[in-house]
Amino acid sequence: MPANAEPRPLSGPIVIFSFDRPEYLGRLCASLKTQQRVSIPEGGVYLLQDGAVSPHSGVRVAQDEAIAACVAAFREHFPGGVVMQSPDNLGIAQNIRRGEKLVFETLDQEIGYFFEDDLELGPLYMHMMEELYAALRPLPNIGYFTAYGDVKLQAPGPEVKLLPMAHNWGFALLRDAWRRIDARLASFYTVLEGRDYGARNHFRLYELMQESEFATNATSQDAFKSQACAELGLARLRTDVCFARYIGEKGVHFNAATFDRHGFRDMKWVDREDVHLAPVSAAEVEQIQARSAEGLRRFRAEKFDEMFAAHAARRFDEDRLVTREDVEDMYRLVLDKRPHGENMFNNFVGKRTIRELRRRLIFTDEFRMRNPLPGEWRPKD
Numbered sequence: 001m002p003a004n005a006e007p008r009p010l011s012g013p014i015v016i017f018s019f020d021r022p023e024y025l026g027r028l029c030a031s032l033k034t035q036q037r038v039s040i041p042e043g044g045v046y047l048l049q050d051g052a053v054s055p056h057s058g059v060r061v062a063q064d065e066a067i068a069a070c071v072a073a074f075r076e077h078f079p080g081g082v083v084m085q086s087p088d089n090l091g092i093a094q095n096i097r098r099g100e101k102l103v104f105e106t107l108d109q110e111i112g113y114f115f116e117d118d119l120e121l122g123p124l125y126m127h128m129m130e131e132l133y134a135a136l137r138p139l140p141n142i143g144y145f146t147a148y149g150d151v152k153l154q155a156p157g158p159e160v161k162l163l164p165m166a167h168n169w170g171f172a173l174l175r176d177a178w179r180r181i182d183a184r185l186a187s188f189y190t191v192l193e194g195r196d197y198g199a200r201n202h203f204r205l206y207e208l209m210q211e212s213e214f215a216t217n218a219t220s221q222d223a224f225k226s227q228a229c230a231e232l233g234l235a236r237l238r239t240d241v242c243f244a245r246y247i248g249e250k251g252v253h254f255n256a257a258t259f260d261r262h263g264f265r266d267m268k269w270v271d272r273e274d275v276h277l278a279p280v281s282a283a284e285v286e287q288i289q290a291r292s293a294e295g296l297r298r299f300r301a302e303k304f305d306e307m308f309a310a311h312a313a314r315r316f317d318e319d320r321l322v323t324r325e326d327v328e329d330m331y332r333l334v335l336d337k338r339p340h341g342e343n344m345f346n347n348f349v350g351k352r353t354i355r356e357l358r359r360r361l362i363f364t365d366e367f368r369m370r371n372p373l374p375g376e377w378r379p380k381d
Contacts, residue, residue: 007039012111014045015099020062022069024117029077031121038126042080048099055088091197093221104175118248119170122269125243135280143234146171149242158274164292165236168222184228203317215300235289318355322348334361
């Protein structure tokens, strides 16, 4: 596309997932406003704002002021954008799924562009995403693609080539691929039900992963989506040239030391006028997909069982069925006594989970009387 050509409209909506980092969100939104060669209608930009308090545990995971600041940062740049603010904390996996369902079910779009708050875009990011869409749309088995590039390679351009996708950052996803991936993740979402995402049952999720010939070392929604793409033969693609920079120095997975170690502080985007996407063939995409899948296959065959065994040695499965010994142990530890009669054994042994037994005892008046709240924890009048 010539640099002086009329800006083209985006092929799909933009969805931004936000939690409690307004300073990062503001940088992402500002960078979206400076995109070149494309036009972004404000009504096609959606903020999927997560909430502050878990509906499952009641634990507060963010301050209301931070949530409000995120909405304000979005409104500053996109006053005509759409804010979808959750009253509860959904966690990243369910918030992202909410955005995917918005694009592919409610809006019935063929493609969506999805961003978390920790990517700052160069001025040609969305232009390159549209170039990728035009080139990849006719090809089979396309899943994800992105243009954040390879921070280690930092290819200078002008020619842009494709590599296997690493992180799910600033990505595009196609509707048909999402439907297949989401169906594949049904068991994953079942394990997440009724609990905080940060307290998800890793043991059960590794058990799910164990059933496949592909695996990773993580239990995140990104990890399971990568596994699903490998199982389904869907390609995950990124550019070799960087058209954005990762800014998430502070967060769940990064601090200043790890941010520097990965080279993100020196990540620079390319904004030269003559960048262009190299010709893309179905054979090339198939080779890239095979390389990605082979990495997950080798990890499953060579490293997964040892990793899972090490995890099982440290963590227990709270969703396994209760034994008689469990009932006796839980009563002793929580209530300092033995169960009276056989009623609890009959109701729980082989029928209900450790988690259900623990909740049953901890939420009793007897437990509260034996374990009064410290004064500083008590509600203030």
